[in-house]
Structures are given as C-alpha cells and as structure tokens.
Amino acid sequence: MSYRFSQIPVDVPFVSTKHRTIKTAIPASETLSVLLEQEKYESHSMHGQLPVVWDKAEDFQVYDKCGNCWIDFTSTIFVANAGHSNPRIVDALRKAIDKKLLHTYTYAHEARSLFLKKLIESTPSQFEKAFLLSAGTEATECAVKLMRMHGQEIHPSKVGIVSFEGAMHGRTMAAEMLKGKQGKLTWVGHDDPNIYHLPFPYPWDEKGLSRSECDWEQCFEDNIDKLKSSGLDFENIAGFIIESYLGWGAIFYPKDYIKAIAKFAKKHNCLVTFDEIQGGFGRSGKLFVYEHYNVEPDMLCLGKSLSGSLPLSAVIGSKKIMDLPGIGSMSSTHSANPLCCVAGLANLEAIESENLVEESARKGVILHKRLNELKNKYSNRISWVLGKGLVAGLLFKDPATGKPDVLFPSRVCEKAMQKGLLLVHTGRESIKIGPPLTISDEALVEGLDVLEESIEELS
Numbered sequence: 001m002s003y004r005f006s007q008i009p010v011d012v013p014f015v016s017t018k019h020r021t022i023k024t025a026i027p028a029s030e031t032l033s034v035l036l037e038q039e040k041y042e043s044h045s046m047h048g049q050l051p052v053v054w055d056k057a058e059d060f061q062v063y064d065k066c067g068n069c070w071i072d073f074t075s076t077i078f079v080a081n082a083g084h085s086n087p088r089i090v091d092a093l094r095k096a097i098d099k100k101l102l103h104t105y106t107y108a109h110e111a112r113s114l115f116l117k118k119l120i121e122s123t124p125s126q127f128e129k130a131f132l133l134s135a136g137t138e139a140t141e142c143a144v145k146l147m148r149m150h151g152q153e154i155h156p157s158k159v160g161i162v163s164f165e166g167a168m169h170g171r172t173m174a175a176e177m178l179k180g181k182q183g184k185l186t187w188v189g190h191d192d193p194n195i196y197h198l199p200f201p202y203p204w205d206e207k208g209l210s211r212s213e214c215d216w217e218q219c220f221e222d223n224i225d226k227l228k229s230s231g232l233d234f235e236n237i238a239g240f241i242i243e244s245y246l247g248w249g250a251i252f253y254p255k256d257y258i259k260a261i262a263k264f265a266k267k268h269n270c271l272v273t274f275d276e277i278q279g280g281f282g283r284s285g286k287l288f289v290y291e292h293y294n295v296e297p298d299m300l301c302l303g304k305s306l307s308g309s310l311p312l313s314a315v316i317g318s319k320k321i322m323d324l325p326g327i328g329s330m331s332s333t334h335s336a337n338p339l340c341c342v343a344g345l346a347n348l349e350a351i352e353s354e355n356l357v358e359e360s361a362r363k364g365v366i367l368h369k370r371l372n373e374l375k376n377k378y379s380n381r382i383s384w385v386l387g388k389g390l391v392a393g394l395l396f397k398d399p400a401t402g403k404p405d406v407l408f409p410s411r412v413c414e415k416a417m418q419k420g421l422l423l424v425h426t427g428r429e430s431i432k433i434g435p436p437l438t439i440s441d442e443a444l445v446e447g448l449d450v451l452e453e454s455i456e457e458l459s
C-alpha cells in the first residue's frame, strides 16, 4: 500500500527566504476543496501525491493560491527541464493560440515540419526520422512494434524483446509487460511469451554490498545464457529496450554491461532501443543518457522533456526502421498536435540557447558533492547516492536492520514540503531529485539545505 500524505492542514513554522515562502498551514486550508473534489470525482490511482495544489509554476518555483512558494526539485516529473513556463515556450504557444490552429489530425502543418527538422538536426546522425505521439507509453509500445517489424524482415519468428525487470516504460499493456512480473500484471491475464527479462545489474549484491569489482560483461553473458536455458533462441531476439537508468533510484547501468548488450545485439542482428523518456534532453549532464555508456543505439524513445510542457513523445531512428510500417498503419489522432509541436520547438531552442545540457553537468557536480556529504553524515540512514548531472536518487535504509526503508523517505518528502521544497516521492526506499536545469546555484544549495534539515529533524 503506498504512503498517503495527510490532507489535514498542519501548523508549520513560517518560512520566508529569497526562494521559498510558507505562510499558511500545509496543506493550505483554502486549497483543500480542490483536493477533496479530485478525490470525489477521479480514480484514486492518480492520487497519493504531496498535497500541494499548484496554481503557477515558473522556472524552478511552484506557487499555490495562498502565497506559498516551493523550490521545485521535481520538474513536475522530469518534464520541465527548460524551467517551468519557459518564456520561449509560453510566447510561442501564445502566438500559436492567436493563430487559431489547435488540431489537424495527420494533415500537414508548418509547426510539425519545423519541430521534426529541429529534432532530427539536434540529435546524432543515426536518427533520421521520427514518429510523434503524445504519451511516453505510446512511444515505448511503438518502439516494440518497430523492433518486431524489423526482426520479422529477417525471419518471421524474430520477435523476441528483451527488457529489464522493474524498468518503467509506461502504463499501457505492452509497456507494463516490459517491466516484468513484480506482482502487478494480474490484470493483463497472460504473459507475452516473446518478452524476456534480464535482472537489473544493481551496483549491490543480495547483502547490499558493493559490486564494483564485478565483471559486468561476464554478468551479462551469464544472465542472457540463463534466458537461453529457459528456451530463448538468440536468433529470435528482435531487440533490447533499455530504460536509460532505472527510474525509481536513478540507478545507472555499469558501462561494460551496456557495451556487452551492444556487442551481443550486433552479433545477433537485433536492435537496441534506449528509453530516454525520463533521462533525455540534458537531465544527466549529457543530451542523452546513452552517451554515458559509449554505445550507439538504433532507436530512442523520447517524451516528458521533449516539449517541456505539453503532451508530446517520439520515437526516433533510421529511415529504414521508421518507414517499416505501411502508410497510415502507425498514426494517432493527437500525434503532432500543432500546439505540442510549437512547444517542442521552443523547448529544444531553449535547451540549446541556454546551454542547459552543460549547465546540468556543472550543477550536477554541486548536487552530487552535497548528497555524498549527506550520505557520509547520515551513513546509518542513506545507503546509496546515485545518478548523474541533475538527476539523483538517495536510497534509504532502516538504521536498525540495514534493510531498505520505505517509510522514512516519504516522511522526508512530507517534511520538506512543509518547509518549501518539493522532492520526487517514489513510494519506494528512494527520494529522487530532478530540479529544472535552469535552477540557480543559490536555489539548488538552498533546496539541499532544506533536504538536510528535513533528514536531521526526522532522524
């Protein structure tokens, strides 16, 4: 059962700094009706978030209607890399709305070509064409379809997809199947016999000890051989889909493990797709996370920070792969909506002109240095600090047992909220940090001070 934050207003010390204001009980009483109406009329599957009712979000700050203001370490959920309501995006959208073109279905429009051109020109040269969609989950399903179509060009049974246990690729059916068992798939009713799962190569072993000495290439070979023993013919693998880091903890793969996958894929003529929906567009200090692994994927799934705002996702790959589906056989009503394309173009321009990829790498050094200091200070509580650039995962353990602690990070998120800081609540033993890449150094440090205070007070 996931943690439920209390919606009962709590009197908390008021805060007034350059970047934060807390001037009411939290949650603010005047915002309760919004929370209650949503509880009443909306599936509770959407609930469980920190009880902050967003009224305005600008750059790295989030405001409610009652004058409270938070430093945002979430970027909503890795969407607002270019800052909330980036002025370029807002201006472009304003102009687009005034123009009066809100939807075209698959009819051509100028914003779509401008955006596609910018996207393809801003990404490495093996990505020649894109397919635009709305949600990330559609992009990962589309990548599976394309990998299988590509495999079937070679021979009809080359439809196997290899993914990682526990990876997040979305909430639609195939995307959930990619995640593996984890006890959540009973609603699907059946397993896809052609989806195979590798265990995630965690940096720790069953005892929680570091595996830094592990031979990761060998580890991959052992894992894939286990799939072979359970019936997988390597020649039937159409492709691998790799969440570019494991989302819930910002857990990156060992480089040699990914290199071993790339080598294997080449040998067995299968594709490698990176799901960069969360990690793409500068989050990790590089444009794409896969660049940390020194490999060249065939396809990327993009979403979230692709537009930095409106629903827009994409799959990009070579012409050969992207043109596999017949005309009209891969389309979606809301794909390439004019407003989303306008926002996407302005967003890519903002990321480029504001040097946000480099900024993420630079500020990432400040972030990770401080988090490692926290880990040293609270070594009985914090087991791992993971991530790169402006994404970090702090993993918590129970001081008494050393086992993963799910409750404490939820309480830290709640406490930080009461002090004017929003952290990514994962519902697991982790807290994630992912501020807009535009955050000032000063606000980043202030947010980290609040995180430390929250841990200290609860310890």
Ligand SMILES: Cc1ncc(COP(=O)(O)O)c(C=O)c1O
Pocket: 134, 135, 136, 137, 138, 140, 168, 169, 170, 171, 243, 244, 247, 275, 276, 277, 278, 279, 303, 304
């Ligand atoms: C790596 C990754 N892939 C896919 C998705 C699904 O994206 P969406 O929620 O837009 O469907 C997510 C969402 O969190 C994600 O983090």
